Amino acid sequence: MTFRIVSGTASPELAGATAAALGTGLAACRVERFPDGELRPGVGHLRGADVYVVQSTGPPVNENIMELLLLLDACRRAGAGRVTVVVPYFGYARQDRRGAAGEAVGARVVADTLMAAGAQRLVVVDPHTAALESMCAMPVEMVSAVPTLADALAPSVAEGTVVVAPDLGAVKLAEHYASLLRCPVAVVRKTRVSGARVHAEELIGGVEGRSAIVIDDMVSTGGTIEAAVRVLLAHGAEPGMVVAATHGLLVGGHTPLSGLPLRRLLTTDTVEPAPAPPLPVQVRSVAPLLADTIGRLHRNEPLDDLRIRT
Numbered sequence: 001m002t003f004r005i006v007s008g009t010a011s012p013e014l015a016g017a018t019a020a021a022l023g024t025g026l027a028a029c030r031v032e033r034f035p036d037g038e039l040r041p042g043v044g045h046l047r048g049a050d051v052y053v054v055q056s057t058g059p060p061v062n063e064n065i066m067e068l069l070l071l072l073d074a075c076r077r078a079g080a081g082r083v084t085v086v087v088p089y090f091g092y093a094r095q096d097r098r099g100a101a102g103e104a105v106g107a108r109v110v111a112d113t114l115m116a117a118g119a120q121r122l123v124v125v126d127p128h129t130a131a132l133e134s135m136c137a138m139p140v141e142m143v144s145a146v147p148t149l150a151d152a153l154a155p156s157v158a159e160g161t162v163v164v165a166p167d168l169g170a171v172k173l174a175e176h177y178a179s180l181l182r183c184p185v186a187v188v189r190k191t192r193v194s195g196a197r198v199h200a201e202e203l204i205g206g207v208e209g210r211s212a213i214v215i216d217d218m219v220s221t222g223g224t225i226e227a228a229v230r231v232l233l234a235h236g237a238e239p240g241m242v243v244a245a246t247h248g249l250l251v252g253g254h255t256p257l258s259g260l261p262l263r264r265l266l267t268t269d270t271v272e273p274a275p276a277p278p279l280p281v282q283v284r285s286v287a288p289l290l291a292d293t294i295g296r297l298h299r300n301e302p303l304d305d306l307r308i309r310t
């Protein structure tokens with residue numbers, strides 16, 4: 001079975017770089033848009049192929065998900081032998097349970113619809129929660145960009161630097177960075193007040209006089225990072241913190257980050273870069289990681305060393 005890479009319109013550069021790293025090009029694909037907003041994707045010859053559809057579902061989230069669903073259906077109807085959906089950033093992953101009675105579980109709905117549209121296997125990079133796997137009836141491969149980002153951080157890590165999880169949900173991620181960078185971990189306890197506002201309540205671990213690397217799976221509005229940085233400063237951490245997050249969405253004008261003493265944001269290309277970021281941004285590509293993942297899946301090889309730590 002030959003393999004083919006199909007790209008949606010959300011991450012064409014990443015998909016192209018992934019295909020190039022695999023020594024191939026992108027399969028023919030077009031996405032037509034009707035005046036009323038309807039999308040009509042079409043793919044070329046895929047009969048019998050091992051197909052990998054690459055599409056991040058960052059902003060505009062709903063538009064990108066709908067396009068992905070239609071692309072999956074197009075691949076299935078074009079006779080693909082097997083369809084793997086590669087979603088570098090999985091939107092709605094934060095809706096992994098009901099926050100209150102009467103709410104939906106968005107991550108489950110997205111997972112179900114991807115399968116219904118034709119996905120037989122899912123690849124994601126640093127999803128917000130490892131619980132995504134249990135929401136999917138199809139096999140899920142959760143790979144991590146942490147080694148890529150830790151590699152970029154390593155040359156500037158000074159003696160005494162501490163890796164900070166800005167909330168309890170990021171502790172495993174922080175431990176992964178800390179093990180690669182040989183640093184201790186500190187944790188901020190936060191409460192989310194609304195979609196854009198969070199309140200940091202407590203710091204666990206010593207940061208006084210230390211440099212800090214604040215890590216997270218994603219930076220959306222920047223509210224979580226802002227709250228964590230303010231707590232760190234109040235506890236005597238050195239200004240000039242570095243932020244490392246796999247998914248740098250930077251939505252909503254990202255004002256919370258602009259007034260903070262941050263040195264840089266290190267992120268990846270799982271989503272398109274924000275046009276005018278409020279701090280210096282350094283981007284590391286996950287294309288080599290995706291290419292390695294796809295190559296191994298195609299050859300039926302294990303992915304153990306690429307997986308997230310749970």
Ligand code: R5P
Nearest residue numbers: 216218219220221222223224
């Ligand atoms: C939530 O728990 C996530 O891990 C991130 O901390 C959060 O989604 C980031 O969002 P924002 O930048 O809007 O605070």
